[in-house]
Amino acid sequence: MIQDIATLIRKEWKEVVFHRGGGRQSWISMLILLGLLGVYLPYLNGTDWLQNPMALFTWAWVPLFMTIGLVTDAFAGERERHTLETLLATRLSDASILFGKIAASVLYAWSISTSCAVLAAITINVTFPNNGAFQFYAPAMFFGGLAAVLLIAILISSIGVFVSLNAATVRQAYQKLNLAIMAVWLIPFILLQTFPDKVQSLFMKVAPVLDAKLPLIIGSVFAILIVLDAMALLLAKKRFKRTRLILE
Amino acid sequence: MTSGTISISTNDLHCEFGEVHAVDGITFEVQTGTLFGFLGPNGAGKTTTIRLLLGLLEPSSGSAQVLGYDTRTQADQIRLHCGALLEQNGLYERLSAEENLDLFGRIWHIPAERRAQRIQELLEKMDLYERRKETVNSWSRGMKQKLAVVRTLMHNPQLVFLDEPTDGLDPVAAASLREDLVDLARQHGVTVFLTTHNLSEAEKICDQVAVINKGKLLTVGSPDELRLQKSAHSIIVVGRGFNEALLAELRTFPDVEKVELQDRHLVVYFKQETDSGNLVQFLAAKDVMIDEVRKGKASLEEAFLSLLEEQA
Numbered sequence: 001m002i003q004d005i006a007t008l009i010r011k012e013w014k015e016v017v018f019h020r021g022g023g024r025q026s027w028i029s030m031l032i033l034l035g036l037l038g039v040y041l042p043y044l045n046g047t048d049w050l051q052n053p054m055a056l057f058t059w060a061w062v063p064l065f066m067t068i069g070l071v072t073d074a075f076a077g078e079r080e081r082h083t084l085e086t087l088l089a090t091r092l093s094d095a096s097i098l099f100g101k102i103a104a105s106v107l108y109a110w111s112i113s114t115s116c117a118v119l120a121a122i123t124i125n126v127t128f129p130n131n132g133a134f135q136f137y138a139p140a141m142f143f144g145g146l147a148a149v150l151l152i153a154i155l156i157s158s159i160g161v162f163v164s165l166n167a168a169t170v171r172q173a174y175q176k177l178n179l180a181i182m183a184v185w186l187i188p189f190i191l192l193q194t195f196p197d198k199v200q201s202l203f204m205k206v207a208p209v210l211d212a213k214l215p216l217i218i219g220s221v222f223a224i225l226i227v228l229d230a231m232a233l234l235l236a237k238k239r240f241k242r243t244r245l246i247l248e
Numbered sequence: 249m250t251s252g253t254i255s256i257s258t259n260d261l262h263c264e265f266g267e268v269h270a271v272d273g274i275t276f277e278v279q280t281g282t283l284f285g286f287l288g289p290n291g292a293g294k295t296t297t298i299r300l301l302l303g304l305l306e307p308s309s310g311s312a313q314v315l316g317y318d319t320r321t322q323a324d325q326i327r328l329h330c331g332a333l334l335e336q337n338g339l340y341e342r343l344s345a346e347e348n349l350d351l352f353g354r355i356w357h358i359p360a361e362r363r364a365q366r367i368q369e370l371l372e373k374m375d376l377y378e379r380r381k382e383t384v385n386s387w388s389r390g391m392k393q394k395l396a397v398v399r400t401l402m403h404n405p406q407l408v409f410l411d412e413p414t415d416g417l418d419p420v421a422a423a424s425l426r427e428d429l430v431d432l433a434r435q436h437g438v439t440v441f442l443t444t445h446n447l448s449e450a451e452k453i454c455d456q457v458a459v460i461n462k463g464k465l466l467t468v469g470s471p472d473e474l475r476l477q478k479s480a481h482s483i484i485v486v487g488r489g490f491n492e493a494l495l496a497e498l499r500t501f502p503d504v505e506k507v508e509l510q511d512r513h514l515v516v517y518f519k520q521e522t523d524s525g526n527l528v529q530f531l532a533a534k535d536v537m538i539d540e541v542r543k544g545k546a547s548l549e550e551a552f553l554s555l556l557e558e559q560a
Contacts, residue, residue, distance in 0.1 A: 007354040086338025091328040
């Protein structure tokens with residue numbers, strides 16, 4: 001199954017991201033992102049970039065943008081280009097096709113995030129040298145950041161593939177996924193606004209206490225992300241039915 | 249699998265979509281190493297049957313076995329050993345021809361060296377090797393169709409399903425593909441399940457044909473059997489000296505259904521099987537110069553249309 005997933009990843013990258021005609025655009029977007037997150041912002045922030053946990057949040061946004069194009073194309077694109085039935089008629093198992101599609105976008109986003117992080121460290125070392133000593137992120141921050149990116153990429157990719165499975169065209173999938181992502185980000189803020197003032201002020205009082213318990217909070221966020229990832233993967237797996245896809 | 253064994257066997261296979269009976273109780277067998285033509289008009293149930301046989305759809309009732317595997321429970325095994333060119337060519341048009349074949353070679357776990365050899369061998373055979381690096385979207389429909397056929401054969405399948413394989417090919421390419429299909433079946437023992445609208449093509453290459461319409465299987469047999477089964481009882485006389493009075497007299501005979509004169513060919517349709525002796529005697533008595541007498545034989549197309557008319 002690993003070999004089949006690798007085949008699917010290779011195919012997705014070649015066909016959707018780096019295909020001739022559209023490949024140059026993909027390279028340019030990738031270079032812009034690397035330039036922005038790997039050179040320009042670290043240069044502006046100086047050595048703070050390697051110590052400030054906000055950098056972690058910057059990385060976490062990256063997969064969001066990098067996966068959308070790839071995941072929306074996953075099934076809706078195959079359907080639109082009339083290649084889905086041929087793919088389903090191959091020896092590939094359901095799991096290989098589904099997880100291959102998800103893995104293609106997860107790895108794409110994750111590798112760009114990692115490259116940005118490493119490039120940022122190189123930029124800082126070149127522009128703000130510290131007497132020859134190599135400067136890098138704190139291990140917990142670096143590995144925690146990469147793990148967060150991975151979990152977020154899995155979540156978005158799984159939701160994206162689910163949306164793509166249900167969309168007739170790539171455009172439709174793109175619109176649906178954007179709405180879903182907007183809902184995920186906006187609903188907590190909207191819900192918060194609906195609470196009475198008393199409850200809202202209680203949140204504000206608790207905030208400094210929470211700051212002191214940052215590791216616990218980060219741990220909880222990771223646990224929630226893992227649960228959400230598992231749920232999104234299961235949802236996508238449940239929706240993937242060859243016999244249903246062939247008729248859509 | 250060897251010749252003489254059964255590659256496909258269906259038993260009272262049904263597939264319903266709500267009120268629509270896309271496949272309505274079909275039962276047939278396909279011998280290994282044969283070219284089997286599955287004929288029918290648009291919407292007859294041909295593509296649905298292929299999907300059922302590949303395990304891409306579940307039958308509503310009945311059963312089917314492909315290469316000895318059950319389509320409900322062992323569809324993965326069926327797809328492992330079969331190749332399929334479906335309604336759409338299914339090519340990745342942003343990839344080159346070589347990349348398309350390489351992808352399918354990888355899907356079937358063909359080792360790198362063998363994969364490269366196979367790609368070269370197949371593309372050269374179809375005269376596409378020189379253009380292997382071009383993206384497929386710049387190709388003509390016929391070239392794409394050739395590539396799609398080649399892709400189907402990439403992993404040396406035991407059984408191939410081809411949905412209208414010569415569609416879009418020029419006559420030379422179509423003839424060449426037909427030769428290749430015959431060669432696949434005769435030399436390599438590959439079973440070919442072919443749907444086509446081109447009845448003369450089916451007549452030329454198929455060992456067995458089945459006719460399906462509105463989901464029902466109307467007949468199965470060799471093209472010859474089908475032609476004989478549906479042949480009108482006619483006698484063709486080639487000669488000179490035919491005239492309207494002679495034709496009018498022939499039409500008065502009680503066992504004659506119809507008389508037609510086409511150029512120097514007199515075609516007499518009888519209501520039942522008739523010996524040509526009486527007709528020849530009659531014509532000779534009317535001073536007709538007879539060059540040739542033969543029994544009429546329907547073409548596969550005529551037999552096919554006759555079957556559809558009967559069902560209607």
